[in-house]
Amino acid sequence: xxxxxxxxxxxxxSGLREGLAAAVETLGYRAVGAAGLAEARRALRxxxxxxxxxxxxxxDGSGLDFLNELRKGPERDVPxxxxxAYGDGERTIRAMRDGAFDYVTKxxxxxxxxxxxxxxxxxxxxxxxxxxxASAPRADGGLVGTSAAMHSIWKLIGRAAAxxxxxxxxxxxxxxxDLVARAIHDYSPRSREPFVAVNLAALPPTLLESELFGHERxxxxxxxxxxxxxxxxxxxxxxxxxxxxxxxxxLQTKLLRVLQDGSFERVGGNEQLVASARVVTATSKPxxxxxxxxxxxxDLYYRLAVIEIHVPPLRARRSDIPLLVxxxxxxxxxxxxxxEAMDRLLAYEWPGNVRELIHVVERAAxxxxxxxxxxxxxxxxxxxxxxxxxxxxxxxxxxxxxxDAIAELERRMVAAALDRAKGNRSEAARQLGIAxxxxxxxxxxxxxxxxxxxxxxxGDKG
Numbered sequence: 001x002x003x004x005x006x007x008x009x010x011x012x013x014s015g016l017r018e019g020l021a022a023a024v025e026t027l028g029y030r031a032v033g034a035a036g037l038a039e040a041r042r043a044l045r046x047x048x049x050x051x052x053x054x055x056x057x058x059x060d061g062s063g064l065d066f067l068n069e070l071r072k073g074p075e076r077d078v079p080x081x082x083x084x085a086y087g088d089g090e091r092t093i094r095a096m097r098d099g100a101f102d103y104v105t106k107x108x109x110x111x112x113x114x115x116x117x118x119x120x121x122x123x124x125x126x127x128x129x130x131x132x133x134a135s136a137p138r139a140d141g142g143l144v145g146t147s148a149a150m151h152s153i154w155k156l157i158g159r160a161a162a163x164x165x166x167x168x169x170x171x172x173x174x175x176x177x178d179l180v181a182r183a184i185h186d187y188s189p190r191s192r193e194p195f196v197a198v199n200l201a202a203l204p205p206t207l208l209e210s211e212l213f214g215h216e217r218x219x220x221x222x223x224x225x226x227x228x229x230x231x232x233x234x235x236x237x238x239x240x241x242x243x244x245x246x247x248x249x250x251l252q253t254k255l256l257r258v259l260q261d262g263s264f265e266r267v268g269g270n271e272q273l274v275a276s277a278r279v280v281t282a283t284s285k286p287x288x289x290x291x292x293x294x295x296x297x298x299d300l301y302y303r304l305a306v307i308e309i310h311v312p313p314l315r316a317r318r319s320d321i322p323l324l325v326x327x328x329x330x331x332x333x334x335x336x337x338x339x340e341a342m343d344r345l346l347a348y349e350w351p352g353n354v355r356e357l358i359h360v361v362e363r364a365a366x367x368x369x370x371x372x373x374x375x376x377x378x379x380x381x382x383x384x385x386x387x388x389x390x391x392x393x394x395x396x397x398x399x400x401x402x403x404d405a406i407a408e409l410e411r412r413m414v415a416a417a418l419d420r421a422k423g424n425r426s427e428a429a430r431q432l433g434i435a436x437x438x439x440x441x442x443x444x445x446x447x448x449x450x451x452x453x454x455x456x457x458x459g460d461k462g
Contacts, residue, residue, distance in 0.1 A: 005050040005121045006030040010040045010066075011083075012059045020053060023110055027118060036060040048075050051101075051120040056084040056091060064094055071099045079120035083108070089143050089154045089183075096158025097187050103155055107437045143179050144327045145320035147444070149312045153180065156309045161187035166259065168244070168304045169282040171311035174355030177282040178242065180311055185238040190278060193237030198230050200241055205248035210267050213254070219268025231264060234277035244304065245285030245296060252297050259303045279304070314350040314357060319447045321345055321357065328358045332365035337373045339415075344375060344382045346447045411446040414439070418448065 007024045011017040012035050021031035032049065034040040037060050043049075052070070056063035067080055079101035084091060086105075095103045101120045104113055143150070160167050161184050169177045178197065185195045203211055210219070214229030230239060241247075247255065258264045258275050265271060281304050289298040314321070325337055325345060337345070341364075350356055364377040375383060414432065421427035429439040442448070 004030050006032060007051045007053060007117060008032045008034060008043055008049040009053045010034045011055045012036050023114060024117060027114060037066050044075055048078055050124045051117055052078055052080045054080050054082050056082060067095060067100060068098050079124055081116055081120060092151060092154035093158040093187050096155045097161045107440060143176060143183060144323050145317060147317040147319045149317040150320060153311060157183050160184045160307050164278055165306035166304050167280045167307045169309045172313050172353055173284045174353035175311040175313060176354050177311055180309060181240045181280045181282060184280060190237050194234050195238050196230050196234040197240040197242060199243055201243040201246040205250055209251055213264050213266055215267035216269040231275050231277060236276040239277040239279050241281045243283055244281040245283035245287045252300050256300045256303060314353045318346055319444050321447055324354060324357055325361055328361035329365060332362060334365035334368055334373050335371040340375050341373050341378060344378055348382050414442045414446060415448055
C-alpha cells in the first residue's frame with residue numbers, strides 16, 4: 001500500500017505556515033509544520049518527508065545553512081523548495097548551487113507554488129522507483145536586479161555552478177554576459193583556480209590559435225620562445241571564450257577536438273597537453289543551427305551549449321534600472337537621481353543595455369556638478385525619447401493617449417503612497433485600497449521596486 005506523501009513546511013510565521021499547510025493538503029498530501037529549525041530537526045528524526053518547503057530567514061537560524069546541512073545528511077535526496085521575500089542574486093545562486101529543487105519569492109503565486117510542490121514530490125517518487133538505494137551525490141560578481149528575469153538567471157547560474165558541463169551564454173552586447181560567466185566561476189568548486197577570459201573577435205585567426213593553445217619556439221616568425229596559451233593558463237579553472245560566434249571556421253575544428261578529447265598541442269609542437277579548464281562561451285551573434293547568419297558548426301554548438309543561459313536585454317527588465325543606477329553611482333560625486341531624470345532612464349530603450357546605462361550615469365554624475373543628477377545632465381537621446389513617449393518638456397503642450405495618461409497617473413499614485421508610507425508596503429497598499437500582491441505587481445510594472453525596500457514593519461521577511 002502506497003503511503004500518503006508528506007511535505008514539511010518550515011516557516012516561523014504561524015499564519016503563513018498554517019495557510020501553506022492547508023494549501024498543501026488540498027493536493028492530497030500530509031502537511032507537517034515546523035516553527036523553526038529546531039522543530040524541523042525533530043520532525044526529520046521521525047521520518048524524511050517527500051518535500052520540504054523552507055523559508056530562508058528563521059528566528060533560530062538560516063534556511064540556506066540548513067539546506068547545506070540537509071545535503072550532507074541522510075535527507076540529502078529530499079527535494080527542498082526555498083522561499084524568501086527577497087529575490088536577491090546571492091541567495092538564489094547559493095540555494096540552487098547547493099541543491100535546492102526550486103527557489104520561490106513572496107508573496108507566493110499559490111497555484112504555481114503548489115505545482116512546484118507536486119513536481120518535487122513526483123520527482124522524489126520517481127527517483128525512489130528507479131534507484132531506491134541510490135544516494136545523491138561572493139558576491140554576485142556585479143550582477144544587479146530584482147526582476148523575474150534576473151531571478152531566473154540567478155537560478156541558472158546556481159545550477160551551472162554545481163556542474164562541470166560547458167556553458168553557452170547568449171544575449172545582446174552590453175547585457176553582462178561576462179558577469180554571468182564570472183559568477184558561475186565564483187560559485188563553483190573551481191573558484192580558487194584561475195578565471196581566464198579571451199575575446200575571440202579581437203584577434204586574427206593566425207594569432208588566436210597561438211593565444212588559445214600556445215606555441216613552441218620557432219613555430220613561426222617571431223616565436224623566439226615557448227609560450228603557454230590560455231588553456232594552459234586557465235589550468236583547472238574556467239576559460240571564458242567571448243564572442244564565440246566570431247570564431248574562424250579553421251579554429252572551430254580544433255576547439256571541437258579539445259572539447260571531445262580533452263587534449264591539444266601547442267602550435268608547432270606535437271606534445272599532447274591535457275585541457276583541464278571548464279569552457280564557458282558567450283556570444284551576441286546567432287549561433288543556433290539554422291539561425292540566419294550563423295557561422296558556428298552544428299556539432300560545436302551542441303558541445304558548447306550543454307547548459308545555455310540567455311541574458312535578456314535591459315528593456316525587458318526595466319524594474320532593475322533603479323538598482324543599476326544606484327550601483328553605478330557608487331564612487332561618483334553624485335548621490336541621487338531626480339524623479340524626472342529617473343523617468344527618462346526608465347523610458348529609454350537602452351540599445352547598449354547595462355553597459356550604456358552605466359556610462360550614461362557615470363557621465364551625468366560628472367556633469368551635474370552636485371549631488372543630484374537631473375534631466376539637463378542626461379544625453380539628448382534620453383530627453384528626446386522621454387518626450388516622444390508623452391513626457392513633454394516644461395512649457396510644451398502634452399498630447400498623450402488616454403491609456404498612457406492613466407498609466408502615468410497610476411504610477412505616480414503608487415510612488416506617492418510608497419513615499420508617504422516610508423517603504424511600508426502594507427501601509428502603502430492600505431492607502432491605495434488594494435491588496436499587497438497587487439501593489440507588488442504595480443511596483444514591478446512601473447519600475448518602483450526600490451521604493452519599498454526601506455525598513456518596513458509590514459511583516460515582509462525572507
